[in-house]
Amino acid sequence: MTTVQKIKEIEDEMAKTQKNKATSYHLGQLKAKIAKLRRELINPSTGSGGGGSGLGFDVARTGIASVGFVGFPSVGKSTLMSKLTGTHSEVSEIDFTTLTTVPGTVKVHGAPIQILDLPGIIEGANDGRGRGRQVIAVARTCNLIFIVLDVLKPLGDKTTIESELEGFGIRLNKRPPNITVRRKEKGGIAITNTVPLTNIDHDEIKAVLSEYKLNNVDIAIREPGATADDLVDVIEGNRVYIPALYVLNKIDAISIEELDLLYKIPMSVPVSSRDWLNVDELIDKMWQTLDLVRVYTKPRGQAPDYTQPVVLRRGKCTIEDLCNSIHKEIAKQMKYAVVWGASAKHSRGQKVGLDHVLDDEDVVHIAKK
Ligand SMILES: Nc1nc2c(ncn2[C@@H]2O[C@H](COP(=O)(O)OP(=O)(O)OP(=O)(O)O)[C@@H](O)[C@H]2O)c(=O)[nH]1
Numbered sequence: 001m002t003t004v005q006k007i008k009e010i011e012d013e014m015a016k017t018q019k020n021k022a023t024s025y026h027l028g029q030l031k032a033k034i035a036k037l038r039r040e041l042i043n044p045s046t047g048s049g050g051g052g053s054g055l056g057f058d059v060a061r062t063g064i065a066s067v068g069f070v071g072f073p074s075v076g077k078s079t080l081m082s083k084l085t086g087t088h089s090e091v092s093e094i095d096f097t098t099l100t101t102v103p104g105t106v107k108v109h110g111a112p113i114q115i116l117d118l119p120g121i122i123e124g125a126n127d128g129r130g131r132g133r134q135v136i137a138v139a140r141t142c143n144l145i146f147i148v149l150d151v152l153k154p155l156g157d158k159t160t161i162e163s164e165l166e167g168f169g170i171r172l173n174k175r176p177p178n179i180t181v182r183r184k185e186k187g188g189i190a191i192t193n194t195v196p197l198t199n200i201d202h203d204e205i206k207a208v209l210s211e212y213k214l215n216n217v218d219i220a221i222r223e224p225g226a227t228a229d230d231l232v233d234v235i236e237g238n239r240v241y242i243p244a245l246y247v248l249n250k251i252d253a254i255s256i257e258e259l260d261l262l263y264k265i266p267m268s269v270p271v272s273s274r275d276w277l278n279v280d281e282l283i284d285k286m287w288q289t290l291d292l293v294r295v296y297t298k299p300r301g302q303a304p305d306y307t308q309p310v311v312l313r314r315g316k317c318t319i320e321d322l323c324n325s326i327h328k329e330i331a332k333q334m335k336y337a338v339v340w341g342a343s344a345k346h347s348r349g350q351k352v353g354l355d356h357v358l359d360d361e362d363v364v365h366i367a368k369k
């Protein structure tokens with residue numbers, strides 16, 4: 001039996017099993033089993049074609065962040081990417097027009113953002129159908145994923161794409177679950193929780209642990225609504241947490257009433273790539289979701305240069321990160337920095353050191369030794 005068949009078999013068994021007190025141990029076991037099989041698909045160990053590597057599909061990364069376009073064929077990914085970046089990517093009504101990753105760049109608020117147009121994927125992509133695995137492997141390395149949907153097609157496509165990405169260890173619009181698993185030498189299993197366990201019970205936790213042969217561990221659950229899948233994710237450890245926007249394309253072909261319904265879908269932006277409708281909102285949402293930090297440097301006695309921000313990523317935006325992104329020697333030469341803006345304690349400028357965390361649109365003067 002192939003890995004894919006084994007997964008399918010377990011999924012069928014899970015679908016048949018009602019969740020209750022008597023079955024939760026069994027279900028926990030099955031969830032862990034699936035995760036282990038999926039790991040084989042993501043990282044094929046030997047001889048199975050290296051489908052997880054993104055081989056041949058990855059491109060040189062430029063810009064401060066990258067956005068990958070994922071969707072079924074002919075939803076309009078290339079139409080959008082071409083118009084957004086001015087880079088040619090072939091468009092046609094024939095499915096699978098785009099055969100490899102096509103990179104382009106769009107500048108938003110002075111920040112160059114790399115856009116990756118990707119081939120269309122089909123259901124079963126992460127199980128090795130079509131080139132879906134290479135496509136999803138590229139998506140795994142992006143800072144933001146645009147899930148492009150055709151509003152003329154069934155909305156169920158949204159769930160299909162989501163589960164393809166999830167099957168590949170990508171978690172969309174989610175934070176890592178607040179669960180810790182600490183291995184120890186002896187003492188058995190100890191479970192503590194600071195929140196009520198509403199979606200997981202001790203039997204299920206024990207089943208998952210036993211499946212991973214974790215016999216001596218301290219488990220602390222602080223995540224409200226934590227599930228067995230969350231626990232599996234923490235144990236597996238190779239998950240990536242990426243924000244996603246749902247781009248609902250081809251709204252030129254629907255009525256205003258239908259459009260109102262689309263607006264109810266969270267994290268979505270209805271657009272028409274062909275007629276360039278509502279693309280400004282898409283660019284705004286893209287900017288907000290990427291959550292970048294623009295910093296304007298100010299030479300001594302001069303006005304800040306507002307035309308050329310240094311763009312940093314949230315979580316990697318200290319004065320030291322700023323120095324390093326200008327020149328690798330600057331951090332060593334710096335005596336102190338002065339910061340104006342949201343991260344500063346007061347408006348007349350705050351004197352700070354290398355570990356100070358900057359905020360979007362701060363102005364910084366670096367004083368050298
Ligand atoms: N009505 C309408 N048609 C569109 C829109 N955007 C794209 N199309 C059409 O949809 C078809 C597919 O467009 P592509 O950009 O090639 O789609 P794709 O998702 O890149 O397709 P693959 O590369 O094959 O996966 C073309 O005939 C486009 O002209 C839109 O906003 N409205």
Ligand SMILES: [K+]
Binds near residue numbers: 073074092096097
């Ligand atoms: K196409």
Ligand SMILES: [Mg+2]
Binds near residue numbers: 078097118
């Ligand atoms: Mg295309």
